[in-house]
Structure formats: structure tokens, C-alpha cells
Amino acid sequence: MSDNRSGGSAPTVLRIVLGKRLRTLRERAGVSFEDAARAIEVTPLTVRRIEKAEVGLRIPYVKELLHTYGVPATEIDDFLALAREANRPGWWYKYRDVLPEWFSAYVSLESEASVIRLYEPHYVPGLLQTHDYATALMRVGFPNESKAEIGRRVSLRLKRQDLLTKSDAPAIWAIVDETVLRRPVGGVEVMRAQIDQLIEVLAMPKVRMQVMPVSVGAHPGAFGPFHHFRFGFSELPDVVYTENLTGAVYVDRPEDVVTYLEVLDRMSVQAEPVVRTREILGELRKEL
DSSP states (O other), X not given: OOEEESSSOOOOHHHHXXXXXXXXXXXXXTOOHHHHHHHHTSOHHHHHHHHTTSSOOOHHHHHHHHXXXXXXXXXXXXXXXXXXXXXXXOGGGGGTTTOOHHHXXXXXXXXXXXXXXXXXXXXXXXXXXXXXHHHHHHHHHOTTSOHHHHHHHHXXXXXXXXXXXXXXXXXXXXXXXXXXXXXOOSOHHHHHHHXXXXXXXXXXXXXXXXXXXXXXXXXXXXXXXXXXXXXXXXXXXXXXXXXXXXXXXXXXXXXXXXXXXXXHHHHHHHSOOGGGXXXXXXXXXXXX
């Protein structure tokens, strides 16, 4: 997955997982790309693209491949059911008019993650923003868009927050710079409401946040924001996401991911303890 996405179709997490499972089944059966391709009358490149989730999972192809790999009939039915589910557009598809392809992959990863760790030096993380705070940011980020378009972008951001109340909600651990909480976005009332929401959200058992004080000075994450995702699928490695103005980088090479995790661990020691976060937010709230 390590790449810079600025276009193209972004697969769902389930499609990525099933592609990897197909590769594992093919390799265990000792079937070459060429033999698999002949079984479904396509080129070897198409088989490779199926396994890399670069194309949709055509059910007749998948069924024939599973037969070729010697998968029992009962397991084939279960696999095909998952393939049909993987082919359905994610809930975010209806926001495709305001959702760049390079970010749709992020939403898919976020929706399926079991653990999300992140560092944010600029703004309150999107999963924790209020409507008005998000609106103020969108107006700055997209100054030429209409009120309706801004509204669509805000709606997408708030819809992502449904993740927090799912029965299988991921564990979220955010480290934010103190400047995030002091930077005025949208005015005093907006910031008061935003801090109030942070205090409320932190009461959720799976959400934790640490504040990196300005007094710490230089620290290992100062180069920019990044998000780390861990999943409940053995086929899917940890993924780190970083972005720029025109695209994003998704990193899954273990040696690269470890670097980011080590930085998060070091920062978690430098930042204020989790138990202090509510106190810090309360103090900031009194200042507004």
C-alpha cells in the first residue's frame, strides 16, 4: 500500500483483505499466476491486480479461482458472501463529490481500524471536532467553495464520528500540541464549545488524549501530523497515513511503520499524562 495517492479507485479494507487471502490460497495450492489466469481466461496481470485489490472482485472469477485452488464448497460460499460485501461502496461513496480519491482510502481504513493512534500539531482531530469548528476550518481550506459544498464537507467529517459510538469502536489515542487548543478557530464561542466536546468525548472508555506542552520544546513528531492504524485482520498490516495539500502517503512497510510507532511512544512519555488532560481542558475553558 505504500504510495502517494492522488487519484484512482481506492479499495475498501475488506477488498484488500480478500485480495491477500486469494494470494495466500493460490500460493498454498502451488498455482502460478499464469495457471490462475488460464482458469478464468484473463491475463496474469489481471490476477495480480485482483490480489492487490486494484480491481473489483468479479464473483464468477473469484468462484473459479477458489475451485482452482481446491477450496471446499462450504468455504467458497462464505468467501463469495464476503466478496459481494467488499464490492459494495462504502457509506462515504455518497460524498464522492467532495471526497478526493486519495482520502477515500483513509476513510475506509479509519472505518475498519481496531486501534487509531495519531499526532496532530495544528487542529483538533477530525473525529473530535464540533460542527462549527469543522465549518470554520473548511471555510479557510476551501475559500472558493459555496456554502452548500462546505456543508457537504462538514457533513462527511461529522458522519465519520459515528465510529465513536459503534459497539466495536476502535481505541483512539491522540497526542495534540498545546497550540491546537490555544489556536482560535471560529471565535471564542466556537472554541468554548469545542473544548466542551473534547471533555465530553474523553469520557468515552476507548478515547484518550494527551497534550504536548509548548514548554517541552523540540520533540520527535514536530515534522507534521500522522495517523497510525491497526486492524483486526491478520492479512492487513499496520498502516501510517500522512498527507499534503494535494495527496497522501500510505505507509505499510514494517520497518517504516515501526519508526512512526517509536515516535508516538516517545511523545507519549514527553506529553502530559492522560489523567491530566481533563484538567488542562478545564483550565483552558476558564481562560475563554
